Amino acid sequence: MNGCDVEPTQLLIFYHHSSYCSAAALQRDLAAVCGWITHVLPCSAAGSDSKAASLHWTAERVLSIALLALGPVAYFSPGPFIDYSLAAALTLHGHWGLGQVLTDYVHGDTKVKLASAGLFVLSTVTFAGLCYFNYNDVGICNAIALLYSK
Template structure:
């Protein structure tokens, strides 16, 4: 029975993108086919499962945009902030201030985007709220970035602000 299933699915297996996986699983089935009769009934129920499973995993879940290129950028930004944050506080100047403004806004934007995707799932809250939340996030991020750069140019800047607040002793 299982062998028949395999033979029937053979063309599909050849055509499938996950050839290796499927062939592996079908070879497991052939081994199972030789198992004693009392174990046969599990082979009857399992073939369809193990033949379908790899196809399921092959589906791309579109939670957000293609993340394979974004991820290294996120990590590079995070690594740069390990140096940037102390530097901007230790030696306040307009360059560090603006770099910190851009870096932290992008960093928190990606972070909150992940929060929205994780907690405001369409299946739970409907299709509209996640879109609204993401739109609001873009608005907040853009406003904050504009405000911080304005602050760095027209006011004392982020680094000096932190130092000045920390200088207050009583």
């Protein structure tokens, strides 16, 4: 086979989280160590953009963990604070998730702008609808409890 004991996917993950900003330098090093060259994507961002992307990635994970914690909290102590926290967290989680889908599948400047505007409208309407439901009806926590009460 070759002299390298790591998989290409591991190398791409390493490249993504490393300080390499030159695809050519990484390919040269891979060829020297592993005996083969893999397709390497160019460095997407440097400096503050890279830091912002890292912070966004961390925020997505923190939000996911917070949503896991909000489930039991909503069950054991439902109330307006938890209802509105769920409304915000669910909307943001959906917005970020659909944003990643758009990033992966929508191409072209005009299409990206239209899709981003549509996502913003969808997220705004979702949050407003959940807040309206919390204020004028039983709220998210009690609505979920009612689903399981019968």
